[in-house]
Amino acid sequence: MGCLTDCLCCPLLFWPSIIGLAAYFLRKYMQGGQFTKQTDETGKVFIVTGANTGIGKETVLEIAKRGGTVYMACRDMNRCEKARKDIIQETNNQNIFSRELDLSSLESIRKFAAGFKKEQDKLHVLVNNAGVMHCPKTLTKDGFEMQLGVNHMGHFLLTHLLLDVLKKSAPSRIVNVSSLAHSHGSINTGDLNSEKSYSRIGAYSQSKLANVLFTRELAKRLEGTGVTTNSLHPGAVDTELSRNWKFLKHPLAQLLVKPLQWVLFKTPRNGAQTTLYAALDPALKEVSGLYFSDCKPKDVSAAAQDDKTGKFLWAESEKWTGVNAAKQD
Numbered sequence: 001m002g003c004l005t006d007c008l009c010c011p012l013l014f015w016p017s018i019i020g021l022a023a024y025f026l027r028k029y030m031q032g033g034q035f036t037k038q039t040d041e042t043g044k045v046f047i048v049t050g051a052n053t054g055i056g057k058e059t060v061l062e063i064a065k066r067g068g069t070v071y072m073a074c075r076d077m078n079r080c081e082k083a084r085k086d087i088i089q090e091t092n093n094q095n096i097f098s099r100e101l102d103l104s105s106l107e108s109i110r111k112f113a114a115g116f117k118k119e120q121d122k123l124h125v126l127v128n129n130a131g132v133m134h135c136p137k138t139l140t141k142d143g144f145e146m147q148l149g150v151n152h153m154g155h156f157l158l159t160h161l162l163l164d165v166l167k168k169s170a171p172s173r174i175v176n177v178s179s180l181a182h183s184h185g186s187i188n189t190g191d192l193n194s195e196k197s198y199s200r201i202g203a204y205s206q207s208k209l210a211n212v213l214f215t216r217e218l219a220k221r222l223e224g225t226g227v228t229t230n231s232l233h234p235g236a237v238d239t240e241l242s243r244n245w246k247f248l249k250h251p252l253a254q255l256l257v258k259p260l261q262w263v264l265f266k267t268p269r270n271g272a273q274t275t276l277y278a279a280l281d282p283a284l285k286e287v288s289g290l291y292f293s294d295c296k297p298k299d300v301s302a303a304a305q306d307d308k309t310g311k312f313l314w315a316e317s318e319k320w321t322g323v324n325a326a327k328q329d
């Protein structure tokens, strides 16, 4: 009792302990839902885009632990190869492969899909995970605004090129990693490619809204094929995604931001849980067109429920990516 009174009277001990405890429990809470079901993925083939870091790498690691064959589709082959070796070492699963895929190049996407289909005639789960966020205005090799180009258009083409193998492997799944940022986005129908004006944040939100609209429209078109598709928000996750916010690298910003990040952001492993849930949970075998967060279905914004915009985006994406011509290749 005396000791407690002493502590209460000593702000130097009391307040740091209270803040520390509050931070600890808040961090625990912020780590979110976990996918704890045990599944055996032996014999199943997966592709994960952007698999060398962050959520993508953790997704591959967990699937590898469960025996799946995984193609890590990456832009940076040095980092991809290193991540692959780490995963093989940790899981002893030798069926992990690294392949080059640059989603900012339609040519690279076509090359990746053709190469994959030469090696495999099955694909059970495609995880469209790769993404860029808040970059300064740049264009993809084909002249698309980078965030819409990589996050949506690249995955739109990739998905279409792999649909035949996904259908052959049904029941199969397409998982699109979107973001809560979709909820403050809008599809700029008059200036989809941000030619008249550009906002880093607006273009990211637009691309993540495009992920949800694409998922919903695709789900309708895939009805009865045995291929399902869902989108998700992984949570706020401590990854390299914020690399374009250069001020965060300043030592002073690090001093302020790091403790906050530790409390409020998920680890990449916890950030991968909703992706794993959407990709692996047997209970979702026939569930399609939904949006998940923390391993649960969640509502999407009104803009994401607008089927007219979904159809507009689909038609534009077909035009931009030349998907119908590509399918005949």
Ligand SMILES: NC(=O)c1ccc[n+]([C@@H]2O[C@H](COP(=O)([O-])OP(=O)(O)OC[C@H]3O[C@@H](n4cnc5c(N)ncnc54)[C@H](O)[C@@H]3O)[C@@H](O)[C@H]2O)c1
Pocket: 049, 050, 051, 052, 053, 054, 055, 056, 073, 074, 075, 076, 101, 102, 103, 104, 129, 130, 131, 132, 133, 150, 177, 178, 179, 180, 233, 234, 235, 236, 237, 238, 239, 240, 241, 242
């Ligand atoms: N981290 C978060 O808080 C958060 C929140 C919401 C949504 N997301 C989404 O999660 C996904 C994964 O992001 P992360 O947080 O792991 O970030 P990350 O930066 O660690 O990983 C992104 C991956 O995408 C790859 N990539 C980028 N451009 C590419 C291209 N042109 N071609 C191929 N690959 C490319 C990167 O190389 C990297 O491997 C993204 O789609 C992101 O929008 C993340």
